Amino acid sequence: MDTAFSDGKIEGKAEGELKAKLETATNLKQMGMTSEVIAQATGLSLEEIEAL
Numbered sequence: 001m002d003t004a005f006s007d008g009k010i011e012g013k014a015e016g017e018l019k020a021k022l023e024t025a026t027n028l029k030q031m032g033m034t035s036e037v038i039a040q041a042t043g044l045s046l047e048e049i050e051a052l
Helices: 001-032 035-042 047-052
Strands: none
Touching: 001 035, 001 047, 035 047
């Protein structure tokens, strides 16, 4: 039971980090930054950025 809680906690943290990166990427894109710069700043792939 302890492992399931720990796994869920890790998964939730990863999802939160991804959401924050996507929000940052969206803001940078709206500011006119290139996809390459956004990828470098956020660690997201170009494909993930282009999908926004």
